[in-house]
Amino acid sequence: MAKSGHDLIDIKVHVWRQKDAKDPGKLVKYDVAGVSTHASFLEMLDILNEQLVAKGEEPVAFDHDCREGICGSCSMMINGRPHGGQKATTACQLHMRLFRTGDEIYVEPWRAAAFPVIKDLVVDRTAFDRVIAAGGFVTANCGSAPDANDNLIPKEHADKAFEAAACIGCGACVAACPNGSAMLFVAAKLSHLHHLPQGQPERLHRTSAVVTAMDAAGFGNCSNHYECEAACPKDISRDVIAEMNKDFAKAAFIHRDRSTKADGGG
Amino acid sequence: MSWFAKYSRSSIGAKHVMAVSGLLLLLFAVVHMLGHLQMFGGQDMYNKYANFLQSLWEVKWPTRAGLLAMVLVHIATAMSLVAKNRAARPVGYAVYRPVRSTAAGRSMILTGLVILAFIVFHIVHFTLGQVQPGVFHTLDAQGRYDAYSMYVYGFQNVGLYAAYLVGILLLSVHLGHGAASWLQSLGFRHPKYPYDKLGRLTAVVLFVGYMIPPTAVLVGLIKLPGA
Numbered sequence: 001m002a003k004s005g006h007d008l009i010d011i012k013v014h015v016w017r018q019k020d021a022k023d024p025g026k027l028v029k030y031d032v033a034g035v036s037t038h039a040s041f042l043e044m045l046d047i048l049n050e051q052l053v054a055k056g057e058e059p060v061a062f063d064h065d066c067r068e069g070i071c072g073s074c075s076m077m078i079n080g081r082p083h084g085g086q087k088a089t090t091a092c093q094l095h096m097r098l099f100r101t102g103d104e105i106y107v108e109p110w111r112a113a114a115f116p117v118i119k120d121l122v123v124d125r126t127a128f129d130r131v132i133a134a135g136g137f138v139t140a141n142c143g144s145a146p147d148a149n150d151n152l153i154p155k156e157h158a159d160k161a162f163e164a165a166a167c168i169g170c171g172a173c174v175a176a177c178p179n180g181s182a183m184l185f186v187a188a189k190l191s192h193l194h195h196l197p198q199g200q201p202e203r204l205h206r207t208s209a210v211v212t213a214m215d216a217a218g219f220g221n222c223s224n225h226y227e228c229e230a231a232c233p234k235d236i237s238r239d240v241i242a243e244m245n246k247d248f249a250k251a252a253f254i255h256r257d258r259s260t261k262a263d264g265g266g
Numbered sequence: 267m268s269w270f271a272k273y274s275r276s277s278i279g280a281k282h283v284m285a286v287s288g289l290l291l292l293l294f295a296v297v298h299m300l301g302h303l304q305m306f307g308g309q310d311m312y313n314k315y316a317n318f319l320q321s322l323w324e325v326k327w328p329t330r331a332g333l334l335a336m337v338l339v340h341i342a343t344a345m346s347l348v349a350k351n352r353a354a355r356p357v358g359y360a361v362y363r364p365v366r367s368t369a370a371g372r373s374m375i376l377t378g379l380v381i382l383a384f385i386v387f388h389i390v391h392f393t394l395g396q397v398q399p400g401v402f403h404t405l406d407a408q409g410r411y412d413a414y415s416m417y418v419y420g421f422q423n424v425g426l427y428a429a430y431l432v433g434i435l436l437l438s439v440h441l442g443h444g445a446a447s448w449l450q451s452l453g454f455r456h457p458k459y460p461y462d463k464l465g466r467l468t469a470v471v472l473f474v475g476y477m478i479p480p481t482a483v484l485v486g487l488i489k490l491p492g493a
Contacts, residue, residue: 014360027360080363106361113354178364178372180354181277211278220354221277221347223374224447225367239455245278246453252273 006038009101013048015060016108018117025117027106037097041084042067042074044096045107061120069093069233072168075175076121077108082172082231090170090233110175114182114218127217128169128185134213135206136189138198157195164191166234176231179220184228186214187244188236194243204251211248277350280343285451287340288444292468294333295441299472302417305479309414309491313406316413341382348375370443370469377440384433392416397426406491418490421483434476442469 010033018025032048039047042064049059065073074091078084084094099105107121115123153161165188173184190207193199199206222241229238273279301319304312319326364372387397395402401419406412421427446465449455482488 080361179351215277220351224450227366230366242453242455248278
């Protein structure tokens with residue numbers, strides 16, 4: 001950092017521009033001058049967009065919301081890594097101090113058949129919603145919030161559930177996976193519920209249902225490369241995938257699912 | 267069995283099929299390697315072992331049929347997975363920088379196909395005797411098939427040694443990824459068992475274990491009887 005507190009850098013940004021879902025799209029190079037090293041990556045895109053609007057050009061469309069790393073909206077590949085590749089960091093929390101004057105930065109949307117591009121860097125992630133709708137919840141009516149310590153849950157279990165619940169559904173795991181697989185996301189949603197007592201009654205049915213929805217959405221398969229784990233801005237471990245794999249075998253081999261019986265019996 | 271068909275066609279079911287078939291083939295590779303280490307026990311020990319295996323047709327043919335079935339299932343499932351994975355990313359990235367995956371993991375399909383060719387060559391060489399027909403099915407002093415001499419003739423040939431070196435190297439790399447992968451795929455991951463290390467260890471053990479006897483032949487430590 002310079003004595004003044006921050007530097008200004010001049011960079012070249014190659015951004016994926018695509019008018020709509022049907023447009024083939026292409027990378028377009030822009031010069032962005034005088035970017036503060038205090039700016040976040042999204043603020044740099046804001047600066048670029050102000051320049052584009054001033055010139056009467058269409059600004060770059062990108063998803064963003066909280067800009068504090070907890071919503072999972074900002075989704076973009078930065079120099080070949082989801083969210084830019086800094087450990088446990090979303091694109092909004094990535095700062096321009098990591099770049100130098102003269103750097104060429106490539107910004108692309110998530111690439112997956114299940115995440116079609118809507119415009120520029122914005123992709124349609126409703127495939128994740130379909131997975132959640134298939135079973136990422138507990139059907140029992142929970143009523144109002146229980147009193148503290150009403151349900152005794154061992155600390156280790158609560159910690160594991162919370163680690164998985166940290167998933168913000170950004171899709172970086174899909175974007176990073178060489179196969180476009182969503183297993184880290186899906187497994188995190190399962191692990192979140194399956195380390196708590198409320199998640200147990202429907203555990204195997206839920207596993208089977210969300211995996212079926214995941215496959216139907218057109219995500220790829222896991223080859224145990226663990227790029228997802230490295231890319232996850234919430235540092236979710238591949239352990240959750242192993243849990244899901246085991247539960248899926250149990251669901252297939254030893255579970256009699258009520259919903260598959262015509263008479264509803266089990 | 268409709269539930270089984272649905273299961274085996276699902277993404278995780280296919281992982282399990284790859285893991286179980288791969289594990290059985292890996293176990294065979296380990297046993298096969300241990301068998302060949304008996305070359306150091308001399309002609310009598312090795313031929314006794316080879317003839318013991320050949321004489322047990324009740325074991326030999328079911329094993330061969332089982333291995334063939336596992337190979338076919340493993341390859342067919344792999345092909346189907348590759349097709350689905352390619353379809354899952356129809357448009358690639360202009361810049362893509364993998365950081366966690368290994369070259370071994372990313373090249374499984376490539377090493378797998380070369381290993382298939384290597385296995386076919388290996389069967390043509392030592393099971394069918396078509397590579398060196400002159401030394402195939404000769405008899406030793408006790409009237410048994412002389413597998414020991416066939417092995418020595420095979421690896422005294424530098425070209426054949428080099429072919430096996432490449433084949434075994436790729437086999438070790440492939441099975442190294444597999445040895446770590448099947449545990450994750452079947453959900454046996456536990457922090458107490460560092461399976462990434464198990465993968466690397468398996469690769470090294472297989473490579474060294476398989477290549478020691480041929481190397482001993484090549485440098486003259488293991489010789490023909492009476493030579």
